[in-house]
Amino acid sequence: MVQRCELKVAAISKVAVFGLDCLEPSLCFERWIEDLPNLRALMQRGTWGRMTSSMPPVTVPAWSCMTASKDPGTLGIYGFRDRKDRSYDGWVICTSLRVKEPRLWDILTQQGKDSLIIGVPETYPITKPIRGCMITSFLTPTTKDPSIQYTHPPQLRREIEQLVGEYMVDVPMPRGGDKQVILDGIYTMTRRRFDVVRHLMCTRPWDLMFMVEMGTDRVHHGFWSFMDPQHRNHVPGNRFENAIHDYYVEVDRQIGETLAKIDLQTTAIWVVSDHGARVLHGGVLLNQWLMQQGDLVMKAPPTPKQKFDAKDVDWSKTKAFASPGYYGQIFINLKGREPQGVVEPGNYERYRDDLIRRLEAMPGPDGDPKGGGGWGPNAQVGNLCHTPQVGNLCHTPQVGNLCHTEGAGLREGGAGLRPASGPPALRAGAPLGNKCHKPDAIYKTCNNVAPDLIVILGDLGWRASGWLGSDSIYIYDDDAAAEDANHAQEGMYLFAHPTIQGRGRADGATLYDVAPTILRELGQPIPPDMQGRPLHE
Amino acid sequence: MSAKESTRRNNVTLKIPGELYDHLQSLIEGTGFRSVTEFAIYVLRDVAAGGKLDDASPGLSQREIEIVRQRLRALGYIE
Numbered sequence: 001m002v003q004r005c006e007l008k009v010a011a012i013s014k015v016a017v018f019g020l021d022c023l024e025p026s027l028c029f030e031r032w033i034e035d036l037p038n039l040r041a042l043m044q045r046g047t048w049g050r051m052t053s054s055m056p057p058v059t060v061p062a063w064s065c066m067t068a069s070k071d072p073g074t075l076g077i078y079g080f081r082d083r084k085d086r087s088y089d090g091w092v093i094c095t096s097l098r099v100k101e102p103r104l105w106d107i108l109t110q111q112g113k114d115s116l117i118i119g120v121p122e123t124y125p126i127t128k129p130i131r132g133c134m135i136t137s138f139l140t141p142t143t144k145d146p147s148i149q150y151t152h153p154p155q156l157r158r159e160i161e162q163l164v165g166e167y168m169v170d171v172p173m174p175r176g177g178d179k180q181v182i183l184d185g186i187y188t189m190t191r192r193r194f195d196v197v198r199h200l201m202c203t204r205p206w207d208l209m210f211m212v213e214m215g216t217d218r219v220h221h222g223f224w225s226f227m228d229p230q231h232r233n234h235v236p237g238n239r240f241e242n243a244i245h246d247y248y249v250e251v252d253r254q255i256g257e258t259l260a261k262i263d264l265q266t267t268a269i270w271v272v273s274d275h276g277a278r279v280l281h282g283g284v285l286l287n288q289w290l291m292q293q294g295d296l297v298m299k300a301p302p303t304p305k306q307k308f309d310a311k312d313v314d315w316s317k318t319k320a321f322a323s324p325g326y327y328g329q330i331f332i333n334l335k336g337r338e339p340q341g342v343v344e345p346g347n348y349e350r351y352r353d354d355l356i357r358r359l360e361a362m363p364g365p366d367g368d369p370k371g372g373g374g375w376g377p378n379a380q381v382g383n384l385c386h387t388p389q390v391g392n393l394c395h396t397p398q399v400g401n402l403c404h405t406e407g408a409g410l411r412e413g414g415a416g417l418r419p420a421s422g423p424p425a426l427r428a429g430a431p432l433g434n435k436c437h438k439p440d441a442i443y444k445t446c447n448n449v450a451p452d453l454i455v456i457l458g459d460l461g462w463r464a465s466g467w468l469g470s471d472s473i474y475i476y477d478d479d480a481a482a483e484d485a486n487h488a489q490e491g492m493y494l495f496a497h498p499t500i501q502g503r504g505r506a507d508g509a510t511l512y513d514v515a516p517t518i519l520r521e522l523g524q525p526i527p528p529d530m531q532g533r534p535l536h537e
Numbered sequence: 538m539s540a541k542e543s544t545r546r547n548n549v550t551l552k553i554p555g556e557l558y559d560h561l562q563s564l565i566e567g568t569g570f571r572s573v574t575e576f577a578i579y580v581l582r583d584v585a586a587g588g589k590l591d592d593a594s595p596g597l598s599q600r601e602i603e604i605v606r607q608r609l610r611a612l613g614y615i616e
Contacts, residue, residue, distance in 0.1 A: 058614070080614040081606075093605055097596060125597065138608070141601035148601070173611050205554070221612060307616070324616045466616045483613070 012498055014267040015518050016201075017210040018255055019120065021059055022217035023273035025050050025492035028248060029505075035249050038256035039494070042269060046496030047535070049507035050276075051514075055437055056327045056454055057275035057487045060094050060139075062511060063121045063212060066274060067103040069515040069530035073443025073450060075101055077122075079325055083449035086338055088310035088321075095139055096122050098448075102527075104208060104515050105130045111524055113207040116200045119169070119193060120212045126152050133200055135160070138170035138214050163199055164192040171218055182222055183243055187250065190215040194254040198261055207522060219247045220277040224485035230279050231484065232476065268497045268521045272514060276488030282365075283465035283475040283483075284432070284457050286322035286330070291468065293358060295320045302468035315340035320355060320452075326486055328464030329451035330355065330436075352452060356436040359455055364432040365474045432458040444531065460486045497521065500536060509535055551577070 029048065033040055042048075054065040054072055061077040064070075072078050077094045084090035092098070099122050105115040106128065115132040117123060124136035126149060134152040143150050143157075143166060150169070151157040160167050171185035190213055197211050225231035226240035259269065287308045290296035297317035306312075313321065315333060319342060323329040332355075334348060335341035343351050434457050439450040457464060463486055465475050477483060493509050495517070496502060512532030519526050520534045561573045570576040597605070609615045 060614075080609050093597075093602055093609070095597060095605075139605055141597065141604040170608060175611065218612075325614055463613065 012266055012268055012521055012523075014206065014262075015208050015270065015521050016258075016262055016267055017208070017270040017272060017514075017518070018258075019063070019210065019212035020216045020251060020271065020273050021063075021121075021212055021214050022220050022275060022277050022487065023271075023492055024220070024277040024488065025273075025490060026276075027244070028492060032245055032248055035245070036252040038252045038259060039271065042271065042494055042496045043504075044502070046269075046494055046502040047500075047504065047506050048492070048494035049505050049509060050490040051272065051493040052508075052510045053275040053487075053489055053491050054511060055442055055489075056456070057460070057489050057491075058326055059121050059217065059274055061122075062274035064099055064101075064103065066272070066511040066514050067105075067120065067210070068099070068101040069512045069527075069532045070101050071443045071512070071531055073439055073446040074531070075099065076447030076450075078329065078439070078448075078450055078454075079323075079327075081323075081325075083323075083331070086449065088313070088315065088339065093139070094122065096124055096127055096136075098122070104210065104518060105132070105134070107519065107527065108208055108522070108524070113522065113524070114205045116197070116204060116206045116209040116211075118197055118200070118209075118211040119214065120210060124150060126150075129153070132206060132208075133204055135167070135196065136169065137212065140169045143167050143169055160196055160199075164195050166192075167196065168192060170214060173218060173222055179222070179240060183219070183240070183247075186215045186218050186222075186247065190247075190251065190254065194258060198258050201258070201261055208518065213251065215247065216251065216273070217277075219244050220485040222484060224277065224279060225483075228279050232281065264496075265498050268495060268518075270514070270518070271492070271494040272511070273491035273493075274511065275491045277485045278460060278488040280463060280483055280486040281458070281461045281476075283324075283463045283478050284328070284362075285467055285470055285473045285475055286324060286328045286455070286464045287466055288468050288470055289362065289473045290320055290322060290330075292473070295355070298468070304469040305467055306469040308466045308468055316342065319343050319351065322455075322464060322466070323451070324464040324466035326463050327460070328453075328455035328457060330359075330453040330455060332452040334452075352438070355453060356438075359436050359453075360431065360434050362432050362434055362473075363429050364458070365472075366430070432462065434458060456489075460488060462486075495535070497536075506535075553577075 028036060028039060029043070033043075054062045056072070056079060058079055060080045061072045061075055064075055064077060065072060068075065077098050079094070081091050081093055082098075084092040105117050108115050109131040113131065115130055117130065117132070117134040119135060119137050121137045121139060123134060124140040126134060126136060129152050133156055135156070136150045140150045141148060150167075151160065168185070168189040171182065171189050173182055193211070193213060197209065200206075201209055223240055223243040225233045226238050227244050228234055229236065255271070262269070287296055291298065295318070297314040298312050299314045300312070308321075318333050320330055320332050323331070332343050332348065332352060333341050334343050334345065336345060434455060437454040437456070439446050439454060455464065465478060467475065491511065493514065510532060512530070513535050514532065516526045516530050516532050517534045517536065520536070526534065558573055561576060565573065565576050570579065606615065
C-alpha cells in the first residue's frame with residue numbers, strides 16, 4: 001500500500017495531468033528511465049509507482065473510473081461494448097452518453113473552476129458544456145465531418161485546425177497495414193495533440209489540464225512483437241526493434257516542451273496511465289470452449305472460422321455465452337432474466353461457481369491434446385513449444401520479460417531482458433492461469449447489464465476471441481485483431497507537487513485515488529461517494 | 538419593486554475578464570458590431586434561443602456508430 005503523507009497540503013493554483021494510455025511502468029520507470037530525462041526529473045522530485053487499474057484494465061471504462069473515482073459497476077460501464085438490455089443481440093458502444101457520474105471537470109465546473117480536457121475517452125459526444133475547453137477522444141467518429149462537434153466551444157475547432165491542420169483523434173491501425181505508415185501516423189497524431197495542449201494552456205485560463213495521449217497504447221498494440229523476444233513472431237535485429245523505445249523518448253520530449261510553458265511553482269504535475277502493457281501470446285476461443293464443455297449449443301455445427309452470432313444459438317439448450325475482447329465476459333442464460341433462459345435461479349450460484357472452477361482449470365496450449373491448432377501461419381505444434389507462459393503461472397508482475405524491483409528510489413540501469421531463448425515451456429496439462437471475477441463481488445453496485453463473470457485469461461497473456469469452428473480453443477495470428485500486446489493490470493502514476501517533498505517510489509496506489517488527490521490539491525471538497533482516497537492528507 | 542422585476546426593465550452589468558474584452562474588441566473590428574456589448578448581446582441571445590445547454594448531441598447516428606465500431610474492431614477491443 002502507498003504510505004500516505006501526513007502533511008497538510010497547501011492548495012495550489014493549477015494541476016496538469018499528462019495521461020498516457022497504456023504506459024507500461026517497467027519500461028518508463030526502469031528499463032528506459034535513463035533515456036527519459038523529463039520523466040526522470042519529475043520522479044526525482046516527486047512520488048511515483050505502479051498503480052492498480054480497474055477490473056477490467058481496459059481504456060473504457062478505466063479513464064472514467066479514474067476521473068470519477070467510481071468502479072465500473074457503479075458507472076454501469078464494463079467495456080467498450082456492453083449489453084444494451086437482456087436481449088441476446090442488443091449491444092451498445094459506451095460513449096459519453098453512458099457516463100452518468102460526475103467526472104473531475106464536471107465537479108470543477110460546479111465549483112467555478114476552469115478545465116482544459118483533451119482526448120479523454122468517453123467525452124464524445126459533448127453533452128454538457130464545461131467551464132473551459134474540451135476536445136473529445138478517439139471514440140469520436142471523425143474530425144473531418146463539419147457536422148461532428150468534437151470541441152467545446154464549437155468554434156474552437158477552427159482555431160485548432162488552423163494550428164495543426166487535421167486534428168487526429170486516433171491513427172488507423174489496419175491489420176497487415178504498412179508498419180512505417182502506422183508509426184509515422186502515431187508520431188503525427190501525438191505531436192499535433194501536444195501542440196494543441198500547449199496552445200490552449202498558453203491562451204486559456206485553466207485550473208485543471210487533463211490530456212490523454214492514445215499513441216502510447218497504439219504503439220504497444222502495433223509494435224510489441226518487434227521489441228519483445230518473448231513474442232512468438234519476434235525477429236532479432238528487425239527494423240522496428242526500437243520503435244516503442246524511440247516513441248517513449250518522443251513523448252518524454254513533448255512533456256518536457258510542455259512543462260517549459262508551466263509555472264512549476266504553482267502547478268502540480270501528474271503523469272498517469274490507465275493500465276500497463278504486456279506481451280500477448282494469442283487468443284482463446286471462449287465460445288468454442290463453452291461449446292466443447294456443453295454450456296453453449298449451436299443450432300448447427302459451426303463451419304471453420306464462423307463468427308459467433310446470437311441467431312445461430314439454440315438458446316433453449318444454452319447455459320452461457322461469451323463476449324470477446326482483451327478479456328472475456330461470460331453471460332449466463334438465466335431463466336426469468338434472459339428471454340429464453342434455462343439456468344434456474346436457484347442453481348445460478350452453483351452453476352457460476354462451477355464455471356469458474358472449469359475456466360480456472362483450463363489447460364494451456366501445451367497441455368492441449370490438439371496441440372494448439374489455430375488458423376494462423378504459425379499455428380503449428382513447433383511454434384507452441386516456446387509459447388511463453390511464465391507470467392501466467394508464477395504471477396510475475398507485468399511484462400513477462402522484465403524484472404520488477406520493489407525497492408524505493410530511482411535506480412540505475414533498469415531491468416534487463418531475459419535471454420532471447422525464452423522462458424521454459426508450460427508443463428503439459430498445466431492450467432493457463434485464468435482468473436474469474438464476479439462483478440457483484442468486486443463492485444460496489446452493478447448498474448446496467450453486467451456480465452456474470454469477468455475472465456482474465458493467462459494473466460492477460462491471452463485475449464478472448466469469439467470465433468467458432470476450430471478443434472482447438474487456441475488461436476494465433478488472428479487476422480481480426482492486433483496481436484502484439486495486451487493490457488497489464490498495473491499502470492503507473494507520478495506526481496510532482498510544488499510544496500510536497502517527493503517520496504520516491506510508492507507502489508500500491510489505485511486509479512481511483514487520482515481524482516480525490518487532484519481535488520485536494522486544488523483545495524476542493526472531495527465528494528463522499530468517491531471510491532478512492534487522496535494519496536496525501 | 539422587486540429586484541427580479543427591475544432586471545426586466547433595466548440593463549444589468551455583466552463582468553468578463555479584461556483580456557477577453559480586449560480580444561472581442563479586436564474581433565469585431567470591421568464588422569457591423571459597434572461595441573463589445575452589442576456583440577455579446579447578439580451571441581448570448583443566439584445561445585439562449587437554443588432553450589437549454591445540455592443534450593446538444595443526443596446520440597450517434599448509425600453511420601457514426603459503424604465508424605467507431607470498425608475502429609474498435611481493428612484495435613482488438615471488440616470483434
